[in-house]
Amino acid sequence: MNMIVLLPHDEFMRRVEKVRAQMAKTEVKALLITDNANTYYMAGRVFAGYIYVPAEGEVIFFVRRPVELKGDGVVYIRKPEEIPATIGLNVPESIGLELDILPYSQAVRLKGLFPESELKNASTVMRQARACKTDFELDMIRRSGVKHVHVYSRIPHLFAGGMTDMELQVEIERVSRLEGCLGQFRISGDSMELYMGNVLVGENADSPSPYDFAMGGAGLDPSLPVGANDTEIKPGNTVMVDMNGNYDGYMTDMTRVFALGNLEELAIKAHQCSIDIHHELCDMMKPGVEAKALYQRAEEMVKERDLHPYYMGHRQHAGFIGHGVGIEINELPVIAPRSRDILAEGNVIALEPKFVIPHVGAVGIENTYALHDGKVECLTPAPEEISYFDI
Amino acid sequence: MNMIVLLPHDEFMRRVEKVRAQMAKTEVKALLITDNANTYYMAGRVFAGYIYVPAEGEVIFFVRRPVELKGDGVVYIRKPEEIPATIGLNVPESIGLELDILPYSQAVRLKGLFPESELKNASTVMRQARACKTDFELDMIRRSGVKHVHVYSRIPHLFAGGMTDMELQVEIERVSRLEGCLGQFRISGDSMELYMGNVLVGENADSPSPYDFAMGGAGLDPSLPVGANDTEIKPGNTVMVDMNGNYDGYMTDMTRVFALGNLEELAIKAHQCSIDIHHELCDMMKPGVEAKALYQRAEEMVKERDLHPYYMGHRQHAGFIGHGVGIEINELPVIAPRSRDILAEGNVIALEPKFVIPHVGAVGIENTYALHDGKVECLTPAPEEISYFDI
Numbered sequence: 001m002n003m004i005v006l007l008p009h010d011e012f013m014r015r016v017e018k019v020r021a022q023m024a025k026t027e028v029k030a031l032l033i034t035d036n037a038n039t040y041y042m043a044g045r046v047f048a049g050y051i052y053v054p055a056e057g058e059v060i061f062f063v064r065r066p067v068e069l070k071g072d073g074v075v076y077i078r079k080p081e082e083i084p085a086t087i088g089l090n091v092p093e094s095i096g097l098e099l100d101i102l103p104y105s106q107a108v109r110l111k112g113l114f115p116e117s118e119l120k121n122a123s124t125v126m127r128q129a130r131a132c133k134t135d136f137e138l139d140m141i142r143r144s145g146v147k148h149v150h151v152y153s154r155i156p157h158l159f160a161g162g163m164t165d166m167e168l169q170v171e172i173e174r175v176s177r178l179e180g181c182l183g184q185f186r187i188s189g190d191s192m193e194l195y196m197g198n199v200l201v202g203e204n205a206d207s208p209s210p211y212d213f214a215m216g217g218a219g220l221d222p223s224l225p226v227g228a229n230d231t232e233i234k235p236g237n238t239v240m241v242d243m244n245g246n247y248d249g250y251m252t253d254m255t256r257v258f259a260l261g262n263l264e265e266l267a268i269k270a271h272q273c274s275i276d277i278h279h280e281l282c283d284m285m286k287p288g289v290e291a292k293a294l295y296q297r298a299e300e301m302v303k304e305r306d307l308h309p310y311y312m313g314h315r316q317h318a319g320f321i322g323h324g325v326g327i328e329i330n331e332l333p334v335i336a337p338r339s340r341d342i343l344a345e346g347n348v349i350a351l352e353p354k355f356v357i358p359h360v361g362a363v364g365i366e367n368t369y370a371l372h373d374g375k376v377e378c379l380t381p382a383p384e385e386i387s388y389f390d391i
Numbered sequence: 392m393n394m395i396v397l398l399p400h401d402e403f404m405r406r407v408e409k410v411r412a413q414m415a416k417t418e419v420k421a422l423l424i425t426d427n428a429n430t431y432y433m434a435g436r437v438f439a440g441y442i443y444v445p446a447e448g449e450v451i452f453f454v455r456r457p458v459e460l461k462g463d464g465v466v467y468i469r470k471p472e473e474i475p476a477t478i479g480l481n482v483p484e485s486i487g488l489e490l491d492i493l494p495y496s497q498a499v500r501l502k503g504l505f506p507e508s509e510l511k512n513a514s515t516v517m518r519q520a521r522a523c524k525t526d527f528e529l530d531m532i533r534r535s536g537v538k539h540v541h542v543y544s545r546i547p548h549l550f551a552g553g554m555t556d557m558e559l560q561v562e563i564e565r566v567s568r569l570e571g572c573l574g575q576f577r578i579s580g581d582s583m584e585l586y587m588g589n590v591l592v593g594e595n596a597d598s599p600s601p602y603d604f605a606m607g608g609a610g611l612d613p614s615l616p617v618g619a620n621d622t623e624i625k626p627g628n629t630v631m632v633d634m635n636g637n638y639d640g641y642m643t644d645m646t647r648v649f650a651l652g653n654l655e656e657l658a659i660k661a662h663q664c665s666i667d668i669h670h671e672l673c674d675m676m677k678p679g680v681e682a683k684a685l686y687q688r689a690e691e692m693v694k695e696r697d698l699h700p701y702y703m704g705h706r707q708h709a710g711f712i713g714h715g716v717g718i719e720i721n722e723l724p725v726i727a728p729r730s731r732d733i734l735a736e737g738n739v740i741a742l743e744p745k746f747v748i749p750h751v752g753a754v755g756i757e758n759t760y761a762l763h764d765g766k767v768e769c770l771t772p773a774p775e776e777i778s779y780f781d782i
Contacts, residue, residue, distance in 0.1 A: 006613050036584060045613035048582065048601040066599030066607070066616070067707045097495070103580065104490040104498035105512070121496070170568045177561045183586030184615050189494065191439065193427060195574030208457030210439040216457070222397050222436035223640025223718070224575050225457070249614025316458045327614070 004071040006044035011136045022125040030054045030092035031122045037327045096122030131332035132346030140250040145379035148245035148252045159389045165228035169199040186328040197243035201231040205362035208316035235261030238361035253350035254380040255366030270355035274364030277353040282376045291333045291341040314356040322351040347371045395462040397435035402527045413516040421445045421483035422513045428718045487513030522723035523737030531641040536770035539636035539643045550780045556619035560590040577719040588634035592622040596753035599707035626652030629752035644741035645771040646757035661746035665755030668744040673767045682724045682732040705747040713742040738762045
């Protein structure tokens, strides 16, 4: 028997309660969820259909595909218009739909099932609920981190003289996949696209990209203008590796820098600044702290060291230095200058203060941290200094 | 100077005219496009921002990122609220937005820029315009096909005894990437997820998936329940390979079957039926033919041979046997029983009549065909019979 909810019962109930607590804050009386990431959060599996979460009463799983799922609250439907027949007379005062994700046509169609309910934004509800991870989720992120770190430890052995950025990236992709990386790189909203991550070498790190990632790269093709662009790895250049850490549905985010031969002093200084920012911000990260305070402190440190022209890009600058991570790569909180987010118990945050040094490449590290039980736990522990390839 | 439109001028104008022809049919007076696939279609590159296409007059490119783009009609903005200042008094009677793709919140925000214009669906306009490829686009799809076919020719050399589906897939991914595969697998709408394609072995081909793909597979993890699931490749089983053919922003779609040792007669018979359907439908495919007529003819052939229980799946059945392909994998026309699409000059269609044989695996082939100049051109030419791995 293939049960629809793959989570332990107490974990499922914990998540339902977290979602309901957010619903209560925003006066959402029922949610109808369909996004894959939110479905996975609620059920521990992705299926095609809808999850109906009323403020009180049983959660209902309306399933279109796959066939043969069982469990409490499972109702098979061919189309969403069959939903009201099950909900019957319990029409909610307000219905929350994933308005930041759901295509307009689909949202209008689903709203039509609840003509008398007020429309509310379920995207916010789910993003807030998911921002604070349960212990169960922390364990899954931790497990991804262990594999992610292991793959990175093999990178120096994958390098061979004369390689391009893409040739090295392909070997890292292969090792990642053999280690169990699922490949799928989930980003909320579909305007950002990235394939398995970024390997940026030398000048290419300074190529502006259309996407809201911390670092760019020209990419191989104007249809996907980000990342590696067939630059040969040469002495004096850095190799910044920021590859997919999704090994079990939950991701870690991790960046390390490699180099061939000696680097300019400026690059080494900027890399050390990134490491120092990590340590400083780790001391600051506590429930109740404003996300923007982290951003400001990092910026101060950068300015004190005169590294501002290179910080978070050179020709083009990114507007954030960190972000929540979990099922998706861009969760709450956002560590940005005008962020209104407040750090909270259970947050998992990737910090990525980085620099682009002209003619050298990108430097700086990224780690994923969990805030829990009064601690800041690094989920991507690995040497932080620049690692030099053997020539 | 980095020009915003990377297409030759006459090609750009041809696409604008194709889009305007569709706008005229549906009384859309102006489009505001932002989806990556549509942006790439119009400009030959992906950028973050909006393309404004009025029924008459100059196309305007509102760019947020990357920095440093130039060209006719380029206007840099920080947010969409700056758009009306440029359009000025030329407020269109109706504004087309990508309502089948654009998140509800974003659509409402963009509609707010045109308070006096009627809201129309630009998704349909763009899908119809993109369904008939230009010669320039056909050349790009042809080039992807050449590389796709080359990668498939190497598959028998990648197999080693004792391999699992995933181990073989990883080696195919590596060869694909080294051949220039961009990886990104563009699907219109974001509910279907797939990483680089599918390698289905034996019984796993019969695992139902939540996605609307022709074949399923259990996948490695409930967060991405599709495709390979660590099944060992054993004698008597088939290996169906349906891997990403995106080498230049345009895709081909191609499936071939491999096997280890002898197969049941039923599997061989079903595979031959798939090949015969391809040849029959190639004879039928002409501008003016109804897409559903192709579906019906294929179904007749399957029934004549008593293969219906296995056709397009066994435990779960897919509802289509072919689809348009180009920038995205699910373009028009759709070859399905209730499709209203009519084949037209310039269509590029992937046909995939497939079968799942219990305990054996999936059989059948997929090719991508272009309809142009009175011909049906196969863009994925390669041996069609089952290829046997050396034991």
